[in-house]
Amino acid sequence: MRNRFQVIGFFLAFLGSNIAFGQTSKIVSGSIDFKVKYILGTCEGTFAAPKGEAIFNEKSPENASFDIKIAASTFETGNDSRDKDMKSDKYFAVEKYPNIHFKSSKVEKKNGQYEATGKLTIRDVTKSVTLPFEAKKNADGTYALASKFEINRLDYKVGTKDWKLKDVVTVDLKAIIK
Template identity: 30%
Template sequence: MTSNAINTATTELPLVAGEWPLDRYHSAVGFSIRHLGISKVRGSFTEFEAGLVVGETLAECSVTATISLASIDTGNADRDAHVSSAEMLDVESRPTMVFRSTEVSGQGEDWTMTGDLTIGDVTRPVTLAVEFGGVVDSVVDGRRHAGFEATGEIRRSEFGLKFAPGLLGEVVKISLDMQFIEP
């Protein structure tokens, strides 16, 4: 059974209430940033955890995600080591990036998720556009899966990440493709 509609008039959700664990093998955390202002460097973080709590109403739903900054992968090991160094991300003092939603809202196909993003000792509000991919019973494991894509951007200087001005862009675009499994 596939469904990708949410009835906002009654806040009836097509998801069973409870804690939906992440399907780690079918989820990804990606980003892109301008390099020299002329092209984009794209990458991902390969180590992350996320959880979805579905309540009886939309107001009772929440998402959390913790991303290991040391797991950066841009396809170039030397660049990844440099970005992880104390000169840039400083993953020894800022090992994780943590997101905790504070509100999920929307209707039809226009959804947003607002939350607090913490990098190191800086926490700032972030709003992500959310696309609900739907719900389906997996032919592989027989369990019900729900898919979401959340996209947004942050200004790195707002999180104290002021390295390499002119070399790297100020805006980092974020893309989260998450699949969760019914409890």
């Protein structure tokens, strides 16, 4: 009888800890904007909202995790010719590599800001990255997440070295998780 109560107690403690540490949520909306400098100024564009799952609770960031995908084919700059070129094998190769993917392995809070460390995959290249982000709990219980970071496009074989186009791209990612 005592063993049964210990098992039930362990199960309830485990269940309670999962509730306290956060629950799996879906990304319900968001936006992704980017900027890259080129010879004529700055090219600005967007991708469709990220999709995926997240576990997050500001009281226990060490138990958080993110698994986010961005459809590479949703790349838009407002210039049809440029967008078609960027989706080709020369840049994103969206036919072969339809998603940009980030999967966290560690989340922590440092200096009042959160950081998610994990693997970022673009095309057929996967690299470890640490992405800073802010999180705000909304009145409806959702979380608004925002991350602004830079990546070197050449690290992921997005194009080649070109004097007309800078290597570093600034990304501004926003997501609402519920």
